[in-house]
Amino acid sequence: MTSDVPAHLVARTREVGDVSDLLQRLPADAPGREISAWVRGGDGLVGWGRVAGIATCGASRFCDAELWWRDTIAEAEIHDEVGVVGSGPIAFGSFAYSVDSHEESMLVVPRVVLGRRDGRCFVTTTTWSTGTAVSSADTAVVPDPQPAPQGPGVVTFADGALPGPAYETAVAEAVRRITAGDLDKVVLARDLLAEAERPIDPRFLLHRLAESYANTWVFAVDGLVGATPEMLVRLERGLVTSRILAGTIRRTGDDERDLALAASLARSSKDLEEHEYAVRSVADVIARFCTSVNTPESPFVLHLPNVMHLATDVAGRLTNGASVLSLAQALHPSAAVCGTPKPAAEAVITELEHMDRARYAGPVGWIDAHGDGEWGIALRSGAVDPDGHHMRLFAGCGIVAGSDPASELAESDAKLVPMRTALAGEERT
Structure with a gap:
């Protein structure tokens, strides 16, 4: 575990005029x-610079980060003139999927955060003080809209750990074990490697993802960039909500045909079974922390530009004062990204995927000084290497007894589309 935090943080939040596009204000330099970044439908938070942070790993990664954040906030000097969820000091975070991952998990406190919520816009500047002087100016000027970021040029894609035929073989083996009664469901992921002509600018990816996938939460934390449709947990003044997605069908681009496909998805016994496992895994955890838990009896179909998902929103009223990060720890990994029973699914993932998921499918989001915040699942995402020219893209599919290997490969290809198209309009495969 490594961390950097000054004697104490000083955070100042003030309201500003309307900021119509948060992503356009990210400084080009x-x-x-x-x-x-954490943005959906124009609302959300973007940040830049780094005042403090912590990097953790292993089984204690969530607890270490939570303790660090609590200690940091306890010593902080906070001047918040806005008083909404997300104003005041916040930390963006991204956590490795597995306790065995070589990837570090992290919380990051930006120097400047620009936020928009329910029509109110605000800017938070976080600096540090030794007790005698503040390290830099205590207010930030909201940047003007910035020039469009440069794209990465020609991008070459290559297979990752499992080429298509090998992924189909892994799916077939997982189905065999499910049929034999070893487990009920497992999520198998694959990666795709990208090499870019020019450095990959996260701002370029964020803009393209936000333009094409308005119903998702577009995010960036320390080089991990994506557009997730799945809210692992939101905590806002005691109200806990979660959106569970499991069960997927690829869109055709023909509206009438897609409506028919949506209806078939809603009736699909294979997809409904997969979805039920995922909902149960989340609802059972939320019930440990909440009263008045509401779990709809049937899912709805969420329409995205490239795919459609079965979706269920679960809600409850928090009873024990837990933070949103504690809730994310308790919920991760859900059956939507792991499987069930969890120990058996994790063992199959380790054996059949042949890769480190790193921060893919782990919680990603933010937490404020009151413990409120939003954490999604890092899906439809990729990680930019420190060299800037390489990126790993990820996609995964839920496997149950009725899964077909070729169909699951096609589904994984569909889930790679958002990041592939965000990276480049010009591809070489």
Whole structure:
């Protein structure tokens, strides 16, 4: 575990005029790995610079980060003139999927955060003080809209750990074990490697993802960039909500045909079974922390530009004062990204995927000084290497007894589309 925190943080939040596009305000000269974002439908948070942070790993990664954040906030000097969820000091975070991952998990406190919520816009500047002087100016000027970021040029894609035929073989083996009664469901992921002509700018990816996938939460934390449709947990003044997605069908681009496909998805016994496992895994955990838990009896179909998902929103009222990060720890990994029973699914993932998921499918989001915040699952995402020219893209599929290997490969290809198209309009395969 490594951390950097000054004697104490000083955070000042003030309201500003309307900021219509948060992503356009990310400074062009900010280092790419110091760009943070969590935006959906124009609302959300973007940050740049890095005042403090912690990197953790292993089984204690969530607890270490939570303790660090609590200690940091306890010593902080906070001047918040806005008083909404997300104003005041916040930390963006991204956590490795597995306790065995070589990837570090992290919380990052940006120097400047620009936020928009329910029509109110605000800017938070976080600096540090030794008790005698503040390290830099205590207010930030909201940047003007920035020039469009440069794209990465020609991008070459190559297979990762499992080429298509090998992925189909892994799916077939997982189905065999499910049929034999070893487990009920497992999520198998694959990666795709990208090499770019020019450095990959996270701002370029964020803009393209936000334009094409308005119903998702577009995010960036320390080089991990994506557009997730799945909210692992939101905590806002005691209200806990979660959106579970499991069960997927690829869109055709023909509206009438897609409506028919949506209806078939809603009736599909294979997809409904997969979805039920995922909902149960989340609802059971939320019930440990909440009262008045509401779990709809049937899912709805969420329409995205490239795919459609079965979706269920679960809600409850928090009873024990847990933070959103504690809730994310308790919920991760859900059956939507792991499987069930969890120990058996994790063993199959380790054996059949042949890769480290790193921060893919782990919680990603933010937490404020009150413990409120939003954490999604890092899906439809990729990680930019420190060299800037390489990126790993990820996609995964839920495997149950009725899964067909060729169909699951096609589904994984569909889930790779958002990041592939965000990277480049010009591809070489």
